[in-house]
Amino acid sequence: MTTIQRWGFTPPPALASGGGFSPSQRLQANVIDRTIGGEAAPGTLVQLIQGFRGNVIAETIVDASGIYRFDNIPTGRGGSNHYRVLLYPEGRLTATPQEKEARFLTVVGQLPHRASALIVSAGANRSLTQPDDFLGEFTEFQGGIAYRHGVSESLTVGLGTVYQETPRVLGELFYQPNNLPLQASISALSNKDHDNVNINSSISIQPFSGLSLNFSSDYYSERFNLNWQVRPNLSLVADADSRTDLVNAGIQFSVSSPDFFTLARLTANTDNQWRWNWDTRFQRFKLGTYGNPTASSSRLSYNLSNANPSRVNLDIGHSLSIDYATNDYSDDHNYLATIGWRYRSPKQLTDGRYLWDVGLEYGTGSQGDGVIASASTGIVPGLALRARYQQISPTSNEDSFRIEVAPILNFQQGIHPDDTRFTDLRNLGGLLIQPFLDENSNGDRDPGEKLYLDNPELLIVLNNKPVNTFRPETRRNGVYVCLSPDTYRLDLDPAGYPLDWKPVETAYAVKVVPGSYIPVQIPLIRSYSVTSVLTDSAGAAIGGARVEAVPTGGGLRRLSVTNGAGVFFLENLSQGTYDLLVNGKPAQPNTFTITPETPAFQELNIRPATP
Secondary structure, three states, X not given: OEEEEEEOOOOOHHHHHHOOOOOOOOOOOOOEEEEEEXXXXXXXXXXXXXXXXXXXXXXXXXXOOOEEEEEEEEEOOOOOOOEEEEEEHHHOOOOOOEEEEOOEOOOOOOOOOOOEEEEEEEEEEEEOOOOOOOOOEEEEEEEEEEEEEEOOOOEEEEEEEEEEOEEEEEEEEEEOOOOOOEEEEEEEEEOOOOOOEEEEEEEEEEEEOOEEEEEEEOOOOEEEEEEEEEEOOEEEEEEEEOOOOEEEEEEEEEEEOOOEEEEEEEEEEOOOOEEEEEEEEEOOEEEEEEEOOOEEEEEEEXXXXXXXXXXXXXXXXXXXXXXXXXXXOOOOOEEEEEEEEEEEOOOEOOOOOEOEEXXXXXXXXXXXXXXXXXXXXXXXXXXXEEEEEEOOEOOEOXXXXXXXXXXXXXXXXXXXXXXXXXXXXXXXXXXXXXXXXXXXXXXOOOOOOOEOOOOHHHHEEEOOEEXXXXXXXXXXXXXXXXXXXXXXXXXXXXXXXOOOEEEOOOEEXXXXXXXXXXXXXXXEEEOEEEEEEOEOOOOOEOOOOEEEEEEOOOOOOEEEEOOXXXXXXXXXXXXXXXXXXXXXXXXXXXXXXXXXXXXXXEEOOOEEOOO
């Protein structure tokens, strides 16, 4: 049981009218990135699971250091800050994993000036000593009480005590000055004998744009990290860890375009051990590979289903893949190469699982040959079904089979199956926001026109606040936002626009009434760009010229000014015919037309009109 008392804090209207409180409404940032880590035997496959649904959001293979760590894990949203860790010995997914609660290694949480909070938490283990003993025996009591106060806008301090076998003293400090590029979060907890102190810290310094220095510590080690962006696509990286006394240094490179993406990172330590990570995508192909001194894994896949791969998720539909994995945690060199087929249904459940996910592979390696098959489905409401059969792995040739049947119920807003929505709208209302790709630009969502739900937290702004402030829920048919009855302003932020698309309108006024969700359809039409080099009759570039594209049927004109090289860009153009003017006079040619077949980015050759 945990209770929190706050001072200097007013709940938002949606909470005040609906009653109760949400743990996500804290006196700190809405989204906080934390680090989760622990110890395990080298060669162990570690999966990070979010919530009770069993979604794998990250995984890694433990190297020779015996430490696993997941960085930049978000916390702070209601219901999303519960994580579990699964440890698979020798990397065998069909083995019964050891399950651990996620252990946060960094502390982040600053309060506003003069605000304060008191938290009291206590719990115990319950064991059944007799079969007919209903209450059982409560043992291993643990608890704590802590008080935190915002001394100033820059400084928050906390003090408390924790009981774990013996009473322990807790101290906290959070410092983020306005005039310095510094963020520091430090907590200290005495051990059970009071002869030592365990310190968790996270300190970040950014002396200038592009360079960040980070120091963190916990009961495992102290770590230092450097990231210096020397070019827009190139960064120098370095890190050190007191547990291994090794220093890693290397480079990170990234490049992106509509049809191509790649992110590569390569480092080496002072023991001449290499680590790498490379993810790339080109049209229907995806290549991913990573490796460390203990293990490596590579996969090349080709999507068979999507006709326009630059605009879809290559993970859905039918795909073929080739995999190669090594596992050298022991003295033997273990490896496995596989070729296989996978199908993932385009239909997904709200928690990110696919309605159907089926795979079949054949592998050969150091342990022999065999088949690997897996299947999962969420077709039964409120129930997850997963199965995996494995004849071969990098470390074993024994047949193994694992099946999981797990109920998926959401207790946050009442008990209901995962993919069925029952929301209490007694005195509240809400919005059902549906951005969609308006292929024919008619303003209506026609059959086959897809919803765009990739980045609602970047796209949607309500009453000048990001939509995440209102705890939205993204589902198959749109973004649900529960709100108090009132009139709201809905704006669209360009940071969330899909590539080569733009909204017809960028702002809406919507009225929320109690008892229902008001649908708001937001058509997104294709956005086109035109570029050219403006030259005179002799071929010399013309700088400082005003170039305009004026719709022949009326509408918003687009303007650009050429730079010293004569280059100009006309952006956010819609389909139609435009008159082209240079310094107010018709250009040569004087018109151009954009049709559905026109590429999103095109080049024109124009000159000013001959006098």
